[in-house]
Amino acid sequence: QTVVTQEPSFSVSPGGTVTLTCGLSSGSVSTSYYPSWYQQAPGQAPRTLIYSTNTRSSGVPDRFSGSILGNKAALTITGAQADDESDYYCVLYMGSGIWVFGGGTKLTVL
Amino acid sequence: EVQLVETGGGLIQPGGSLRLSCAGSGFTVSSTHMSWVRQAPGKGLEWVSVIFGGGSIYYADSVKGRFTISRDTSRNTLSLQMNTLRAEDTAVYYCARGGASGSYSFGYWGQGTLVTVSS
Numbered sequence: 001q002t003v004v005t006q007e008p009s010f011s012v013s014p015g016g017t018v019t020l021t022c023g024l025s026s027g028s029v030s031t032s033y034y035p036s037w038y039q040q041a042p043g044q045a046p047r048t049l050i051y052s053t054n055t056r057s058s059g060v061p062d063r064f065s066g067s068i069l070g071n072k073a074a075l076t077i078t079g080a081q082a083d084d085e086s087d088y089y090c091v092l093y094m095g096s097g098i099w100v101f102g103g104g105t106k107l108t109v110l
Numbered sequence: 111e112v113q114l115v116e117t118g119g120g121l122i123q124p125g126g127s128l129r130l131s132c133a134g135s136g137f138t139v140s141s142t143h144m145s146w147v148r149q150a151p152g153k154g155l156e157w158v159s160v161i162f163g164g165g166s167i168y169y170a171d172s173v174k175g176r177f178t179i180s181r182d183t184s185r186n187t188l189s190l191q192m193n194t195l196r197a198e199d200t201a202v203y204y205c206a207r208g209g210a211s212g213s214y215s216f217g218y219w220g221q222g223t224l225v226t227v228s229s
Contacts, residue, residue: 051215097168
């Protein structure tokens with residue numbers, strides 16, 4: 001059973017930088033998993049931020065960036081703003097038509 | 111403009127069946143992969159099922175044998191037939207369209223429809 005891991009919660013100060021990660025319970029995340037990232041505000045549908053590791057979706061500010069850091073996918077928010085306070089989910093494509101979401105990270109901006 | 115609108119949610123007793131629909135506009139549902147993703151109350155996102163543009167279909171283990179995904183190109187809709195429903199199937203069900211070609215991402219999302227399985 002593949003488990004995709006994310007930090008349950010994170011806190012960042014306004015204007016600060018935060019890096020959220022997305023790992024695997026067994027093994028390393030690589031670009032071959034096509035990691036993508038989604039932002040979800042309370043009561044809202046998810047919004048696509050990053051796909052294919054590091055490509056920003058249309059309309060997403062460039063303070064959001066994606067990468068591979070070590071053995072994990074990473075989402076970095078530079079210059080955090082109050083409305084960045086949301087839940088963030090990564091998802092990995094495992095191949096053979098299967099995706100697995102991480103448990104999500106609740107980001108607090110304070 | 112791409113839009114996805116889900117319908118069909120509601121309250122259903124355990125063991126019952128329900129059919130969800132997702133109407134697409136601004137694109138054709140057979141042009142890319144289309145998925146159902148669900149979110150139990152207070153929980154994270156869970157991928158449920160996909161139908162690829164070429165017609166291949168896959169399911170999460172948690173719903174395999176109980177749920178059936180399909181599409182109707184004449185009506186440009188995606189459907190999810192859910193049978194033998196359990197309390198743990200209670201969730202908001204989102205329809206999601208594939209993103210950029212070859213990205214294996216979810217580029218567009220509907221607003222979701224709530225399914226509550228309870229007696």
